[in-house]
Amino acid sequence: MNIVNKNNHIHEVRSVYGYFFMKKFRCLVLVILLVLVQCATNVCTVSAETQTQQLQENKLYSKSCAMTDGASGRLLYGKEEDIPLPNASTTKIMTCILAMESCAMDEVVTFSEEAAAQPKVHLGAKKGEQFYLQDLLYGLMLESYNDCACAIAEHVGGTVEKFAEKMNERAKELGCVDTHFVTPNGLDCEDEEGAHHTTAYDLCKIMAYCAWGSPVSAQFLSLTQTKSHSFNSLSGTGYAVSNKNVFLDMMDCAITGKTGYTAKAGYCYVAAVEEGGRRYCIALLACGWPNHKNYRWSDAKQLFQYGLDNYHLYKGTEDAFEVSPIEVPCGYRDGTLAEWGDRTKLSLIVDKKEKNPMFLKADWDEAQIRKEFTQVVTLPVKKGSKIGRIEYCINGEEIYSFDICAGEDIKKWDFRTFFMALWKEFLL
Numbered sequence: 479m480n481i482v483n484k485n486n487h488i489h490e491v492r493s494v495y496g497y498f499f500m501k502k503f504r505c506l507v508l509v510i511l512l513v514l515v516q517c518a519t520n521v522c523t524v525s526a527e528t529q530t531q532q533l534q535e536n537k538l539y540s541k542s543c544a545m546t547d548g549a550s551g552r553l554l555y556g557k558e559e560d561i562p563l564p565n566a567s568t569t570k571i572m573t574c575i576l577a578m579e580s581c582a583m584d585e586v587v588t589f590s591e592e593a594a595a596q597p598k599v600h601l602g603a604k605k606g607e608q609f610y611l612q613d614l615l616y617g618l619m620l621e622s623y624n625d626c627a628c629a630i631a632e633h634v635g636g637t638v639e640k641f642a643e644k645m646n647e648r649a650k651e652l653g654c655v656d657t658h659f660v661t662p663n664g665l666d667c668e669d670e671e672g673a674h675h676t677t678a679y680d681l682c683k684i685m686a687y688c689a690w691g692s693p694v695s696a697q698f699l700s701l702t703q704t705k706s707h708s709f710n711s712l713s714g715t716g717y718a719v720s721n722k723n724v725f726l727d728m729m730d731c732a733i734t735g736k737t738g739y740t741a742k743a744g745y746c747y748v749a750a751v752e753e754g755g756r757r758y759c760i761a762l763l764a765c766g767w768p769n770h771k772n773y774r775w776s777d778a779k780q781l782f783q784y785g786l787d788n789y790h791l792y793k794g795t796e797d798a799f800e801v802s803p804i805e806v807p808c809g810y811r812d813g814t815l816a817e818w819g820d821r822t823k824l825s826l827i828v829d830k831k832e833k834n835p836m837f838l839k840a841d842w843d844e845a846q847i848r849k850e851f852t853q854v855v856t857l858p859v860k861k862g863s864k865i866g867r868i869e870y871c872i873n874g875e876e877i878y879s880f881d882i883c884a885g886e887d888i889k890k891w892d893f894r895t896f897f898m899a900l901w902k903e904f905l906l
Contacts, residue, residue, distance in 0.1 A: 533784045539773035541744075541764035544678035545781045547789075548686045548750060548757025550837040550877045551653070554785055559679040562656045563763045566738030567622045568681060568748040569664030569674070571688050572645050574619055574701075577630050578694040583612035586712065587633045589625070596625040596663070601717065603629075613709035613717075619702050621719045622737065627663035638662060639669075652687050654680035666742045681748050681761035689734055689750040690757060702734040725749060725778055731786075737774070741767075747774040751782050756838060758785045785838070792839035798847050798868060801826040801882055809857050809888040824855070825885035826865060835870055835878045846871045851882065857890035 533555060544559035546552060553559065586608050594605045601623045617626040628638060635641025645659040660667045660674040667674050688698050706720040723735045735749030744764040751758050760781045766773035805821040839845055851866035866882040
């Protein structure tokens, strides 16, 4: 009996130890699983962070650069993108687009003494020599001729100074926040308001407008994609120019661009690409000095490839623009007694500035559509009056917004209208 009891006791002790061992083992397994889950989460987080930081870890030569969504204008990548810097001949994209929008291509431009005195790089035209505007635009954009820029500016604005005013006005209209143009060719210069400069982010805004936003964008692209062009002055002197934007041959999707260099600005570049409906703009400022002319091509390839690899096209859906009617108290349409005391349903419409809003989105971006309505709708309501708005957002940042408007007139009841409704009711 004692032996049996002892064995039972031993069995019970083993069972107790086994229980605690299994309990601890289960706890250990649970802890290990939690650690693994946490590690996996961290790996995913690090992976996403690494994706967004991947380009920053690569060596970009530019002191300042930016890449934007050409459709929405959203900044996709930036490195000191808001620092004001001289931008050399990338200025000429603004000179070109203003001339194209302001003048006919067959207008005659006469070289002044100031235009003829512009330093190299230049066409070398003499004072009084005349050309068609279109030919000078080829010289401006393909060879980056400084005298062509000056002659064009004087033709469009009357003087270089007045043309610079037009350039700065347009820059503000395009949303540029730290841009000041003094010359039409980008040569280092300053006036009483400061030195000639822009930012990489601002330059992307100007490039996007030139490539896609201007009424003459198709004409701008055609001109800047031209390989070579021959022309004569009106007196018969012959000239030939060839495109110095070699990046057009480096990426199949490159559609336009402009180089620039001064001793102060260093090598600069602004460009645009388009692929499968996706639009990108880049701007590179202070991207090396001699003998590092090719740094800009290296940076341009890295930026554009980063955009193409990581951002896909996100299209807004039509149902996002569907808005239900809202009820308005004390209102009426026709002023009949049947409407008295009822809440009137006000139909709503969306003022769509873009038929199908599109923007670039990476996998780590969070897209959101918000609908906001005015809390209090006061009567009377006029058709077309703003009631609220729809916002397309990426990571909380508004990309597009559309007004929600009243689709009809709703009037407010008053004593006279109510009396007239009663009178009509009795007459009927």
